[in-house]
Amino acid sequence: MPSPIPVTRLLPRDIYPSLDVGTCSSPLTKHPRCGSTLQVPARRLHGRVASRLWSSVIHWKELRSVQPVGSGGFGSVYKAEYLGETVALKRVKKCAKNKLASRQSFWAELNAAHLRHRNIARVIAATTCVPADFGDESSIGTILMEFVGSRNLQQIIYGCAEALGEDRWLRYSADIVHGLRFLHSNSVVHLDIKPANVLVSGEDVCKIVDFGCSLKLDRGCEVSAVGPHLSHVGGTYTHRAPELLKGEGVSPKADIFSFGITLWQLITREQPYTGDRQHVLYAVVAHNLRPSVQDHPAFQSEQGRLCRTLLNRCWSGEARCRPSAQELLPHLEQLRSQT
Missing domain, CATH: 1.10.510.10 (Transferase(Phosphotransferase) domain 1)
Structure with a gap:
């Protein structure tokens, strides 16, 4: 289902004019059944995730030592190792009472994904396409962020x-x-x-x-x-x-x-x-x-x-x-x- 939030509210202006959302459930995700979409390349610099880039792809095999940190109405947060960096993994869950609001909340999480500032937690990657062995039927998507602390x-x-x-x-x-x-x-x-x-x-x-x-x-x-x-x-x-x-x-x-x-x-x-x-x-x-x-x-x-x-x-x-x-x-x- 197309994202209920206009792409212009999710992505910087230098990205969205060339975006082809197609029939994908997300303007940020590519999957064989989803059609064409935006790809933001991920890189690894000297063993660390590049500080000024974020990706629409999570390399699931690179996740290590996933440990639960907390949970709430939004879903669950985990601490993990990813491409040599300690990260926070946030799994946003589907709200049975208001599925539209749940989807909008997930996309809203990415409003600041392209921004880098000392006082804002950095987004590393985000996707709605999750492998079965990592997935959860109640999950809308997953976001990787810098691990700030507990x-x-x-x-x-x-x-x-x-x-x-x-x-x-x-x-x-x-x-x-x-x-x-x-x-x-x-x-x-x-x-x-x-x-x-x-x-x-x-x-x-x-x-x-x-x-x-x-x-x-x-x-x-x-x-x-x-x-x-x-x-x-x-x-x-x-x-x-x-x-x-x-x-x-x-x-x-x-x-x-x-x-x-x-x-x-x-x-x-x-x-x-x-x-x-x-x-x-x-x-x-x-x-x-x-x-x-x-x-x-x-x-x-x-x-x-x-x-x-x-x-x-x-x-x-x-x-x-x-x-x-x-x-x-x-x-x-x-x-x-x-x-």
Whole structure:
């Protein structure tokens, strides 16, 4: 079945004009029963997967030492060796309740596949064609990515006793914003920024992952958050911008709202909301509900007041009033100078 997402939202402009999708289930996969399609060559340089290339073919016989790392509603993640490099293998599973959204989520994972940045997890290869001995009837496709590490910000914020001092959470915040600035400059919006979707490497560098809700926008344009081709647009309700909750236009400013909630979590190490999900959703839109900053002890110092001002801008109910990722960076530098 053809991909429900337009090819222009999945691939850079220098690739898709020559693409012949044919009858394949994916614009990125070649298989004897699928017809013609795009091929992006894979290479091996000095025993490592080339850092600036990704492939629509996975050489399954080159996979070694596949070990499970975790699983969730999206599918399963494994750690493995591939062409001499440690990688993460992500198997995206089919959702029985919403098969269209499952397919869209898989293709959305590739919106940033052609991008290379220090704060974005690199895609190495992706395909929907899986050999029987590697396959799973519930799987839509498989993605190979760089192996960043086994820790994410959610675990660091809530799951460990180690200190999360000002210098550290400011550095993590800057990493996220640098990644967002690069994504937005390439017309990609993530739409599910939250601590669980930010991995922390062994070098203590944050990398944005999980692009299953992302969109590739035409430059300077917004896209409606509703419609048959965007049924996968979701994200986590605690971090979702009010305009998305109302079904209005998608823009990079939606990621800034989500970053604001994430920054608050880094500062306070608390949960942003309590209570029933539907109550929170209604209150965010109708009553401008946001995590507490007014009376919270973390926001009473001079630096805390600067943080409070920045947060109020990031999670403004009006997308146009939020700063861009580019505009956020000097504010974070100012906060860092206060430490």
